[in-house]
Amino acid sequence: MDQYRVYGNPIKQSRSPFIHTAFAKSTEQQLCYQSEFVPLDTFAQTIKQFVIAGGKGANITVPFKEQALALCDQLSERAQLAGAVNTLSINNGQIFGDNTDGLGLVKDLLQNQVGIKGVNILFLGAGGAAKGVILPLLEQQPNSIIIANRTVSKAQDLCRQFNSDKLSACGFEQIANKHYDVIINATSASLSGNVPPIAEQLIHSDTVCYDMVYGQGLTPFLEWAKQSGSEKLIDGLGMLVGQAAESFNLWRGVMPETEQVLQSLRASLENNN
Ligand code: NDP
Numbered sequence: 001m002d003q004y005r006v007y008g009n010p011i012k013q014s015r016s017p018f019i020h021t022a023f024a025k026s027t028e029q030q031l032c033y034q035s036e037f038v039p040l041d042t043f044a045q046t047i048k049q050f051v052i053a054g055g056k057g058a059n060i061t062v063p064f065k066e067q068a069l070a071l072c073d074q075l076s077e078r079a080q081l082a083g084a085v086n087t088l089s090i091n092n093g094q095i096f097g098d099n100t101d102g103l104g105l106v107k108d109l110l111q112n113q114v115g116i117k118g119v120n121i122l123f124l125g126a127g128g129a130a131k132g133v134i135l136p137l138l139e140q141q142p143n144s145i146i147i148a149n150r151t152v153s154k155a156q157d158l159c160r161q162f163n164s165d166k167l168s169a170c171g172f173e174q175i176a177n178k179h180y181d182v183i184i185n186a187t188s189a190s191l192s193g194n195v196p197p198i199a200e201q202l203i204h205s206d207t208v209c210y211d212m213v214y215g216q217g218l219t220p221f222l223e224w225a226k227q228s229g230s231e232k233l234i235d236g237l238g239m240l241v242g243q244a245a246e247s248f249n250l251w252r253g254v255m256p257e258t259e260q261v262l263q264s265l266r267a268s269l270e271n272n273n
Contacts, residue, residue, distance in 0.1 A: 124148055
């Protein structure tokens with residue numbers, strides 16, 4: 001049976017085996033998808049062994065996305081620009097690297113009826129996840145994207161990577177007080193119970209607030225956004241399922257339905273499983 005893996009450290013929390021096994025079932029594809037913990041210094045070796053053993057594809061998660069890029073024989077444009085790979089497709093011993101995080105985010109926004117064309121986006125964060133999603137967001141033709149980050153130089157570097165007059169960078173304190181249609185939190189602040197220090201006045205009832213983090217109930221950022229008046233709150237669970245669907249499509253040539261899997265995952269999260 002065709003073999004697929006998700007490699008990471010830590011990996012126990014990964015929902016990818018559940019998601020891909022459900023996709024395989026719904027699309028009637030015969031495959032085996034498992035998670036594997038990789039010690040920090042053996043990533044390259046692990047991938048080489050998987051290729052030799054005839055593995056067909058893999059997802060790569062924290063902290064190996066940059067290392068994975070270096071192992072690829074070929075890269076998609078978005079993976080190259082992101083400087084990070086979350087999907088490996090293996091064919092005749094050759095590794096093709098792609099990054100489907102951005103497609104997952106865009107798909108989830110559209111599925112939540114959030115149009116991106118012509119809108120003003122405030123984008124918080126400039127880490128690995130941010131790098132992967134800026135190009136797919138730009139491809140949707142927003143009016144502007146302001147990238148704000150705690151370390152301003154990282155937001156500026158990210159901005160320079162894309163030759164676009166739609167993009168600008170600043171620190172949290174310098175965010176212009178104007179109307180943003182969509183605010184995307186791509187920082188990991190919610191994981192430690194924190195919220196990026198942005199002004200409450202930036203939030204209106206129609207401001208879409210999106211947190212890439214997900215969990216039981218509202219994330220700290222979404223709870224803050226709700227208290228500040230936003231009526232449109234979305235967490236990153238749909239993005240997770242969306243990026244997985246894009247990987248699955250790359251490997252199998254079939255785009256799986258995502259709604260059922262998303263509902264099962266949501267129920268499992270709310271039951272604290
Ligand atoms: P990185 O570690 O690469 O980057 C972290 C980012 O968060 C940096 O911009 C960092 O700022 C900022 N940050 C961290 N703590 C704080 C804080 N207390 N206040 C303000 N800013 C903070 O992580 P990733 O970019 O890979 O991931 C970001 C988040 O997105 C993670 O929580 C991850 O779980 C989530 N994610 C979700 C996905 C999904 O499918 N839903 C997919 C990928 C990621 P600085 O540069 O100043 O350090």
